[in-house]
Amino acid sequence: MSIAAEPCLQLINRAYCYLRFSGLDPAAACQQLQTLTDQLADFDPQGGRDVASRERLWQQVVERAAQAGTARPEIAPAPALLRGHVRYADRGG
Amino acid sequence: MNDPAQVVVRPPTQSPGKWRWAARGRRAVVGIAILLQTLGASYALLAVLPYQGSTLLEQAILGVFAVLFAWISAGFWIGLLGFLVRLTGGDRLRPSTRYARVLNDTPLAPTAIVYPIYHEDVARTLAGVRSTLLDIVRTGRGDAFEFFVLSDSRDPEVWLREREACDRLRSDFGGQARIHYRRRRINLNRKTGNIADFLRRWGRHFRYMVVMDADSVMQGQTLVQMVRLMEVAPQIGILQTSPAIINAASAHARLQQFGNRLYGPLFTEGLAALQLGEAVFWGHNAIIRVDAFMRHCGLRRLRGWGFMTGSVLSHDFVEATYIRRAGYEVWLDPGLGGSYEEAPPTLVDELQRDRRWAHGNLQHLYFMFRRGVAFAHRLAFANGIMAYLASALWFTYLALITVELARFTLWPIEYFTEPYSPFPVWPQWQPQWALRLVLSTLFLLFAPKLLALIDVAMDPARRLAMGGVGRVALGVLLESLTAVLLAPIRMLSHTRYVVVTLFNLKVRWAGQNRTQEIGWRDALLHHLPGGLLALAWSAFAFWLQPMFFYWSLPVALPLIFAAPISVWLSRFSIGRRWRNAGLLVTPEEAAPPPVVAGLASADVSNAGCELSAFENAVLHPQKNRLHVALAQTRRDTPARRQRRHELLERCLAAGPDDLTQSEKVWLIEDAPGFSELHRRAWRCPADSTWAPRIERLCQGLP
Numbered sequence: 204m205s206i207a208a209e210p211c212l213q214l215i216n217r218a219y220c221y222l223r224f225s226g227l228d229p230a231a232a233c234q235q236l237q238t239l240t241d242q243l244a245d246f247d248p249q250g251g252r253d254v255a256s257r258e259r260l261w262q263q264v265v266e267r268a269a270q271a272g273t274a275r276p277e278i279a280p281a282p283a284l285l286r287g288h289v290r291y292a293d294r295g296g
Numbered sequence: 297m298n299d300p301a302q303v304v305v306r307p308p309t310q311s312p313g314k315w316r317w318a319a320r321g322r323r324a325v326v327g328i329a330i331l332l333q334t335l336g337a338s339y340a341l342l343a344v345l346p347y348q349g350s351t352l353l354e355q356a357i358l359g360v361f362a363v364l365f366a367w368i369s370a371g372f373w374i375g376l377l378g379f380l381v382r383l384t385g386g387d388r389l390r391p392s393t394r395y396a397r398v399l400n401d402t403p404l405a406p407t408a409i410v411y412p413i414y415h416e417d418v419a420r421t422l423a424g425v426r427s428t429l430l431d432i433v434r435t436g437r438g439d440a441f442e443f444f445v446l447s448d449s450r451d452p453e454v455w456l457r458e459r460e461a462c463d464r465l466r467s468d469f470g471g472q473a474r475i476h477y478r479r480r481r482i483n484l485n486r487k488t489g490n491i492a493d494f495l496r497r498w499g500r501h502f503r504y505m506v507v508m509d510a511d512s513v514m515q516g517q518t519l520v521q522m523v524r525l526m527e528v529a530p531q532i533g534i535l536q537t538s539p540a541i542i543n544a545a546s547a548h549a550r551l552q553q554f555g556n557r558l559y560g561p562l563f564t565e566g567l568a569a570l571q572l573g574e575a576v577f578w579g580h581n582a583i584i585r586v587d588a589f590m591r592h593c594g595l596r597r598l599r600g601w602g603f604m605t606g607s608v609l610s611h612d613f614v615e616a617t618y619i620r621r622a623g624y625e626v627w628l629d630p631g632l633g634g635s636y637e638e639a640p641p642t643l644v645d646e647l648q649r650d651r652r653w654a655h656g657n658l659q660h661l662y663f664m665f666r667r668g669v670a671f672a673h674r675l676a677f678a679n680g681i682m683a684y685l686a687s688a689l690w691f692t693y694l695a696l697i698t699v700e701l702a703r704f705t706l707w708p709i710e711y712f713t714e715p716y717s718p719f720p721v722w723p724q725w726q727p728q729w730a731l732r733l734v735l736s737t738l739f740l741l742f743a744p745k746l747l748a749l750i751d752v753a754m755d756p757a758r759r760l761a762m763g764g765v766g767r768v769a770l771g772v773l774l775e776s777l778t779a780v781l782l783a784p785i786r787m788l789s790h791t792r793y794v795v796v797t798l799f800n801l802k803v804r805w806a807g808q809n810r811t812q813e814i815g816w817r818d819a820l821l822h823h824l825p826g827g828l829l830a831l832a833w834s835a836f837a838f839w840l841q842p843m844f845f846y847w848s849l850p851v852a853l854p855l856i857f858a859a860p861i862s863v864w865l866s867r868f869s870i871g872r873r874w875r876n877a878g879l880l881v882t883p884e885e886a887a888p889p890p891v892v893a894g895l896a897s898a899d900v901s902n903a904g905c906e907l908s909a910f911e912n913a914v915l916h917p918q919k920n921r922l923h924v925a926l927a928q929t930r931r932d933t934p935a936r937r938q939r940r941h942e943l944l945e946r947c948l949a950a951g952p953d954d955l956t957q958s959e960k961v962w963l964i965e966d967a968p969g970f971s972e973l974h975r976r977a978w979r980c981p982a983d984s985t986w987a988p989r990i991e992r993l994c995q996g997l998p
Contacts, residue, residue: 213982216994217978217990217994220990220994220997221917221978223997224916224917224918224993225918226918258979261979268917281478282474282476284498285497285498285499285501286497286500287495287496287499287500287590288496289492289496289499289590289593290590290592290594291594291595291596292592292593292594292596292618292621
């Protein structure tokens with residue numbers, strides 16, 4: 204078993220953190236990460252030393268996070284504007 | 297208007313004018329009592345003064361004394377009236393009693409609950425929103441209410457948290473609640489401008505609006521009752537509740553809270569019984585008829601001179617005046633419970649708030665003599681002005697007395713004070729009269745406190761909730777002692793505010809501190825000038841006449857020791873000790889209603905609090921998406937692209953501290969830029985300024 208390179212470890216840590224803050228629970232985040240690191244191993248047999256492969260992995264992390272239902276904020280619509288006037292007092296006010 | 301929210305409901309079943317006769321009668325009786333008492337006291341003062349009021353100086357003393365005594369006397373009679381009204385089971389004319397029988401069948405109308413905020417404690421404000429909302433949901437009538445948090449905050453560190461907390465609250469409640477957050481980019485005309493902005497945009501959706509303060513909390517049942525009251529009484533424009541102070545932790549706040557819960561009911565009942573349908577609006581914890589408010593309560597910038605220019609600082613009284621002038625009634629209803637607010641934790645915070653209020657109340661001179669203003673509202677304006685002017689008058693009184701004594705001691709005796717008069721005036725001191733006068737003034741000041749004690753003793757539920765008569769009596773003693781200590785300190789500060797206002801110096805508009813103790817440095821900075829002045833005055837009094845020195849001590853000593861008093865009273869540990877000893881306990885502490893208990897259990901904190909709000913908004917994926925989604929849509933011009941590139945590079949290379957506040961705001965409100973910042977910050981190398989921030993964020997993972 205080869206020792207993972209430092210940038211790759213950092214990437215994995217950040218990816219886990221990113222997925223968790225995107226709303227995934229620990230188990231789901233780990234599962235996603237497992238899949239992604241397997242892919243990384245396929246892309247880059249050198250353990251993530253290639254910058255392009257790390258960038259690709261990160262892109263996938265962001266996509267997975269976005270796919271998680273809670274990651275997308277549901278912006279509540281503001282009530283429809285119903286313009287009115289605030290009138291000033293007409294007597295010496 | 298053809299909006300469903302503005303349909304006029306059926307007219308009231310009882311004659312709305314019935315209260316007017318009662319108001320005239322009550323005001324006449326109290327007015328005569330104040331007048332007679334003031335005349336008697338003024339006559340007694342004449343006997344005390346060495347020249348019996350025959351010199352100009354003594355006439356000035358008499359004039360100032362008469363105004364001050366009338367002011368104290370008014371307080372006494374209002375307290376006594378309140379005591380009598382409570383003794384007879386409450387005022388039958390107030391809306392909650394008059395319309396009690398028809399309320400349950402009354403349907404609700406669309407009501408907005410608005411929180412205009414400016415740099416407030418976000419967690420506390422949103423806890424209040426959550427607790428009130430939860431209590432409304434408990435009534436099963438949540439469909440009638442919609443919440444609006446209207447922010448005027450300028451600092452992104454504050455408004456980013458506000459926006460996130462509102463979003464979290466909204467997602468927690470799901471479809472059960474409608475909560476909206478809006479931040480004005482230009483905070484024109486302060487709080488009034490904020491409310492007016494809301495009304496112009498969405499006011500026509502609602503028949504009523506409940507205005508809340510940042511620390512306001514109201515029971516759902518009370519809100520439902522208020523909407524129903526407004527429905528059955530279409531002549532009411534504003535219905536004001538009497539908020540009880542809650543959640544006091546520091547010694548100072550606990551004293552205010554105890555006073556509010558013990559004496560408050562008497563004074564509020566007395567005031568309401570005098571004002572009836574011409575009460576005032578206190579700016580929050582009140583329901584307002586939106587259509588009437590929009591038609592009649594727009595506030596122009598003042599076009600007077602000096603301090604009477606610019607925006608209206610204390611808008612609430614003026615709005616009550618305008619709505620009354622338009623024919624609507626304004627009621628203060630002590631029968632409406634379940635309305636709460638908080639007190640400033642320290643004396644310095646209270647005085648800083650008073651600085652703004654003093655300016656605002658003195659501005660009311662502009663409105664006091666306008667056409668169409670109800671007599672009761674002219675008196676309310678005068679009352680508000682006197683709340684601060686009385687201090688300046690007290691200061692003047694002390695100065696005049698000092699001059700009088702100096703003149704009497706140092707100058708030769710003047711036997712002929714009137715020109716061409718053949719009759720000499722023999723100067724004489726009547727210390728026994730002076731003592732009687734002091735005792736009668738003390739009686740007026742402290743009798744309402746005694747009445748409040750009797751009032752609570754006669755109410756078994758309240759008596760038990762406050763720890764029994766013995767503990768309440770001890771509390772009264774403690775509160776009275778500190779009130780005596782604080783009176784000269786407040787007097788000097790208020791005097792300064794009046795002078796500063798009259799010379800039109802700048803008012804700082806800031807959010808209030810609601811959670812901090814005060815340090816020695818701040819206390820000394822605030823109180824040292826007053827202490828030195830008091831020391832000089834006392835030394836002069838001692839040199840002049842030792843007896844006068846002893847008379848000066850009750851005023852001078854609290855001023856000399858103002859800083860330690862202020863620091864001591866701000867201590868939360870002392871407040872806790874009193875609480876543990878069962879002192880100064882209020883009914884809401886003994887048995888907190890769900891809406892108050894809900895404040896403590898509300899969790900509106902944000903994950904990743906070790907980072908600043910801006911750093912969080914950049915890094916946290918969900919928060920970043922939220923802010924990007926709410927950013928303004930603008931045309932992507934070359935100039936914007938250039939600025940975006942420059943700010944992004946600086947922020948990524950040197951960190952967010954390298955950006956100014958306005959640059960941060962620019963980036964947050966630029967969707968492509970803020971999204972790009974998020975993406976690149978996460979991909980930064982280990983030696984980047986953002987790497988440790990990401991680590992800190994990750995450490996906050998549960």
